[in-house]
Amino acid sequence: MIVGMGRWEPNARGRLEQAALELYVERGYEQTTVAEIAERAGLTERTFFRHFADKREVLFAGAGALQELLVTAVAGAPDAVAPLEAVAAALEAAGALLQERREYSRRRQSVIDANPALQERELIKLAALASALAGPLRRRGVTGPAASLTAEAGIAVFKIAFERWISETGQSDLPRLIRESLDELRTVTAGT
Amino acid sequence: MIVGMGRWEPNARGRLEQAALELYVERGYEQTTVAEIAERAGLTERTFFRHFADKREVLFAGAGALQELLVTAVAGAPDAVAPLEAVAAALEAAGALLQERREYSRRRQSVIDANPALQERELIKLAALASALAGPLRRRGVTGPAASLTAEAGIAVFKIAFERWISETGQSDLPRLIRESLDELRTVTAGT
Numbered sequence: 001m002i003v004g005m006g007r008w009e010p011n012a013r014g015r016l017e018q019a020a021l022e023l024y025v026e027r028g029y030e031q032t033t034v035a036e037i038a039e040r041a042g043l044t045e046r047t048f049f050r051h052f053a054d055k056r057e058v059l060f061a062g063a064g065a066l067q068e069l070l071v072t073a074v075a076g077a078p079d080a081v082a083p084l085e086a087v088a089a090a091l092e093a094a095g096a097l098l099q100e101r102r103e104y105s106r107r108r109q110s111v112i113d114a115n116p117a118l119q120e121r122e123l124i125k126l127a128a129l130a131s132a133l134a135g136p137l138r139r140r141g142v143t144g145p146a147a148s149l150t151a152e153a154g155i156a157v158f159k160i161a162f163e164r165w166i167s168e169t170g171q172s173d174l175p176r177l178i179r180e181s182l183d184e185l186r187t188v189t190a191g192t
Numbered sequence: 193m194i195v196g197m198g199r200w201e202p203n204a205r206g207r208l209e210q211a212a213l214e215l216y217v218e219r220g221y222e223q224t225t226v227a228e229i230a231e232r233a234g235l236t237e238r239t240f241f242r243h244f245a246d247k248r249e250v251l252f253a254g255a256g257a258l259q260e261l262l263v264t265a266v267a268g269a270p271d272a273v274a275p276l277e278a279v280a281a282a283l284e285a286a287g288a289l290l291q292e293r294r295e296y297s298r299r300r301q302s303v304i305d306a307n308p309a310l311q312e313r314e315l316i317k318l319a320a321l322a323s324a325l326a327g328p329l330r331r332r333g334v335t336g337p338a339a340s341l342t343a344e345a346g347i348a349v350f351k352i353a354f355e356r357w358i359s360e361t362g363q364s365d366l367p368r369l370i371r372e373s374l375d376e377l378r379t380v381t382a383g384t
Contacts, residue, residue: 082383120312150380156344189381191274
């Protein structure tokens, strides 16, 4: 916890995220400075750096928590649950949390899509996620390539569902799209 | 074709690739200059830049040809062939070509694995490949998310097979590993 390291600011982290995203959308990611983000949030640069390593990490700060959530959920799934099903259930749980931040997620994605370096960062985070998911699968007894394939398949399912979720107009339910995307993968792989 | 743009050098491209990889392995990618690569290949810097935009592109020059081969193969598969099967057959064909360059592929991978920026570049190329593969699938009548999922699944299958191929000792058959990896994905997605 950050409390105790300096003057406590209520929800400083959330305010910085919100301010950064606003500025990235208004002025462009490249053109925005940490000083401007802090100012918009009504906080100091010092506070910014207590929460984030740099302006890029504001966009990827959620990746660590997402990874932890997924890894824990897969590790904790009952033994009788099939590996890909364990991954899908974990992704649905993560999707239910993300669901509350659709507008934020959509704007974040527009910033990333406009910047090749941020796209690369996003791909790295997804690859790291797939790699991390293979761990608990192996501990469940899934052997070598099957563990990696299950994890990669899960990430592909999530990626496609996420793209649909932020591009659809009106109501859009991420956990349901994840489930549909998994069913689609099953249809696609079953076809001969 | 390059012929006519300057003094013709027999297999200049291949010699530059070979020289670059030797130097990247010996001295590290960061420490190697284009001048050194040209010198090792017995060619001029001018000739280097006729073939490659920079020292990074030497490692990724094959990606364009690979993409073209896969897209053409998927587009040309008979209508009766299921989408994922068309992708798998295309990957096997590409694997048969790559097969002849195992030692090169292995050393190339060791250079990429040692450098985060090159890893990001590799992931971008794979993502672009998945995105390109969805094109001919859509033209075959595969609808929205199914086309992307089939393409992503194909790339995951290829990635896992490729990793096994370069890490295995002794004989190792890439097309066979691609087929095994696909079968594994089918088993994984069929499990409930």
